Amino acid sequence: xxxxxxxxxxxxxxxxxxxxxxxxxxxxxxxxxxxxxxxxxxxxxxxxxxxxxxxxxxxxxxxxxxxxxxxxxxxxxxxxxxxxxxxxxxxxxxxxxxxxxxxxxxxxxxxxxxxxxxxxxxxxxxxxxxxxxxxxxxxxxxxxxxxxxxxxxxxxxxxxxxxxxxxxxxxxxxxxxxxxxxxxxxxxxxxxxxxxxxxxxxxxxxxxxxxxxxxxxxxxxxxxxxxxxxxxxxxxxxxxxxxxxxxxxxxxxxxxxxxxxxxxxxxxxxxxxxxxxxxxxxxxxxxxxxxxxxxxxxxxxxxxxxxxxxxxxxxxxxxxxxxxxxxxxxxxxxxxxxxxxxx
Numbered sequence: 001x002x003x004x005x006x007x008x009x010x011x012x013x014x015x016x017x018x019x020x021x022x023x024x025x026x027x028x029x030x031x032x033x034x035x036x037x038x039x040x041x042x043x044x045x046x047x048x049x050x051x052x053x054x055x056x057x058x059x060x061x062x063x064x065x066x067x068x069x070x071x072x073x074x075x076x077x078x079x080x081x082x083x084x085x086x087x088x089x090x091x092x093x094x095x096x097x098x099x100x101x102x103x104x105x106x107x108x109x110x111x112x113x114x115x116x117x118x119x120x121x122x123x124x125x126x127x128x129x130x131x132x133x134x135x136x137x138x139x140x141x142x143x144x145x146x147x148x149x150x151x152x153x154x155x156x157x158x159x160x161x162x163x164x165x166x167x168x169x170x171x172x173x174x175x176x177x178x179x180x181x182x183x184x185x186x187x188x189x190x191x192x193x194x195x196x197x198x199x200x201x202x203x204x205x206x207x208x209x210x211x212x213x214x215x216x217x218x219x220x221x222x223x224x225x226x227x228x229x230x231x232x233x234x235x236x237x238x239x240x241x242x243x244x245x246x247x248x249x250x251x252x253x254x255x256x257x258x259x260x261x262x263x264x265x266x267x268x269x270x271x272x273x274x275x276x277x278x279x280x281x282x283x284x285x286x287x288x289x290x291x292x293x294x295x296x297x298x299x300x301x302x303x304x305x306x307x308x309x310x311x312x313x314x315x316x317x318x319x320x321x322x323x324x325x326x327x328x329x330x331x332x333x334x335x336x337x338x339x340x341x342x343x
Contacts, residue, residue, distance in 0.1 A: 024054070065173040068092075075256045077109055082255070086112055089254070093119065094168045109254070116252045119165055123251075126161040127244030128273055130154050131237045135281045138236025139229040151236055158244040166251035182246045185263050186239065199242075202271030203234045206278040229285060230278070237277050241270040 028050055036043035071088050074081035086108040096118035103111045134154045141147030159182055163175050187199045245266040253262075 064171075067171055067173050067177075068169075073253070073256055077255055079255070082109065085254070092168060093166055096122075112254065116166075120248055120252065123162045123165045123244070123248045124273070126165065127158050127241060127248070128277065130158045130161070131240040131244065131273065132277050132281065134240045135233040135237040135277055136285070137233075139233035139285060142229075142232040142236075151240070155240050155243045158240055159247045162244055162247040162251060166248075178247060178250060181250055182243050185246045185266070186243060198267060199238070202267075202274055203231070203238050205271075206234050206238075206274045230282070233281065233285070234274065234278055238270060238274045241273045241277070242266055245269050245273070 028047060032043035032047050035046050071084045072081055074085050076082075089112050090103065090108060093112075093115060096115055098118050099111075099115045101111055101114050134151055137147055137150050137154065141150065156179065159179055160175065163178055164170060167174075246262060249262045249266055
């Protein structure tokens, strides 16, 4: 079946290419005939310019999608293939400014490891920055087309940032292969229900952290609302962290031994990065939402009409309660402002 499908694919591709060439040549020749009466050399000049533009376009397309031939991945660092592969890595990766260790033939693998450590720090910082943005996108724009699109674009940006940090020359096809490889490692890409608890665990731990419990005292009516925001933001952040760290591990593979441990190591590091981001974002999100809720409460209470001479007892009670609540909320806001100014 695979052989038949491959034969069909290549024959169809060849046929479509042949028909496209015939169509383009026919259209160019017909256009040249129409232009020829204007000047004796108009038709020939048109064919020359159009052919040059087409050739340049084909050449740039081939150059854009062409990938440098990659040596075979060695099984371990002591493999005979390691020398050739290490030289390939030295040519591909940029030299980090902080890497002052000299490069020698005898210490190529050691130099590569040192340089990759510096590049990894930059890549982790870039991933953390984008993942922090995705926390607020997931919290405020959950279950919306805008939130989904923005999160996806941010994940692609994270992979692109990692790719550009680890490669001197950037190739579109190579980047697409990296994105596809990262996607295959993400949860639910190939649905396996036994793997889901391992991914949910760090999200729950980060969302129900000590910081969150201190911000949301028991009995707060807004607790379910806050928890929903934190869980959505944490889930979004975890996926971004996981995508970025998987991309880092993919770019830093030196042997087949490294390739086997990509997903386990990535999940472990993503859970730690998630805790750091949630710990930093929790106070910001909590304070922002609390202020917005209090302001909305004051505006809602302001809409309640004041009592008049002909109003009933129920209207008097409602108006009195609204006035009392407004005073309480305003006092709480002023107290929080004083505490924030003192701190």
